[in-house]
Amino acid sequence: GLSNVEFVRTGYRKNAVKVLHIRREVIHHHITELIADIQLTLKTHKDYLTGDNSDIIPTDTIKNTVHALAKLKGIKTIEGFAMDICEHFLTAFNHVTRVRVNIDEVPWKRLEKNGVEHTHASIHCPEAWQFCEVEQHLSMTPVVHNGIKDIKVLKTTLSGFESLYGTIFTTLTDAKDRFFCTSVYARWKTVKDTIIQKFAGPYDQVLVLDRIPQVTQTDFNFIGLSNKDEGYNSLDNPPGNITGTVCRKPRAKM
Template structure:
């Protein structure tokens, strides 16, 4: 349950009121259970069952009962937080106690979409990386959620400043290594941070060339897809690194069809041996052991090349795709075959349909030369293929659901809307 309150006149008095209210509830529960050995810590709320609305009148009436508890520790009711001070606050404060039958399974927070441009100057030659970074952390306490206690909360503005400072002090060679640096910083610099997740995407700038000569400081926006990574780490475990490509759009005008599908009384789609295949896709892969010491640039370029080869086939002839689901499988198997460092490949794909325009009313014959794209509705599929744990190099015959991990917006990044 969530605590609600009307804004008090004086914040210090509100804090005093909150603290004494909690101590009162614990005292009541101690009395109810016949405990005479002293009050439990006021933070221990999970075993307190009732939901009690505490007003200043109720607290005043409750004070003699609390003071009458025998054998209470001397600091059970702190002198600095007397009920008399609460009575001067013209506010009603309602405290909702957490039921013992519920618990937090996740309590992360962070800063999303921190954008930066990093320029590395090597004489007259400049190298750039423009990034959008989202970082979430988890603390070893949930007091900020339960007790309005912000004493351990690292402000999200500090997280933003830290991202910029790490880029300056450590530089950015690859986005994966930068993500590892971010996670390492938060887990080693703060003893109360127990988990960190960094999601980074890189703007696809490519160095401008003229007659094969690269420009020293000019760049061109590329349409080869957006590179991204996700790094997560806990205090106990090794870093887990994902890399991927999103917003990759591909089309081929033949060597694609869809036949032999299930039909019922609502099926109107005709079978097609030859059609346009146009896709927008997201490919995300995770690494095996030693993910913190890999050539991420080389792996990403190879995975990108595998994706294009699996979709298009040989330049002279291409190869046939009987469905876009089979194209997904080809992408996954090509990547796993060529990159032994990768353990698992997830693909999310949209199939953008094109319909042949009706030109008969214009007195023209249309031999699949003029087509109209259909933005909506569109087909979509998702699958994850991974190596079998007991037999490296072979794959699951049936796609396995991706292990659920908190992802900073990666599922929504494909733009399926």
């Protein structure tokens, strides 16, 4: 029966709120485009148990609030803006107990001509996406994570894989040289300096995830041509992951 179960955590969210913020300084324009997901947790569970929606803040209201905050407070950093969103919902509504905000920043950079930056023209340059994750509970300090993702790196040599651990099921042979293509995802917990009120390193923790797409040599034999390490096929789906977590060592006691 229901008396034997309880909610561990609840929440509902508005996904993919897109904001394009323009800051105009004399002749120079600065743009910040972001995509935000906002999740709220409320004090009661009556909407789950009885269908009572009287406490529900509509997701459309959440979307409009994000746009209004961008207008009222501006967007200096995506981390600061995420904290502004958390603070608003936790202070404006007495029945909101937790807010989680995930933001991806769209990678724009100023267009350059002959080494000179254009005053108001930008180019989409998706070398890497910056993101942040901010979660705050009522009357508690926000927890902030930053990261970068979708950094694609390709090495065409000096990436051997040898002396692997083999079993009776192993068919892979040693490769002294091979392609290595990876998409890097890095996420770290950010420590906020309460004196200077900005985010700064060093970082408490870094999590790196490498995704390795498979590269195979193209076969041209069917048209009578040889392939002298010139043509290759890459697969979209990565066959494996490499992960690593890096933590700061405890500081020596003086």
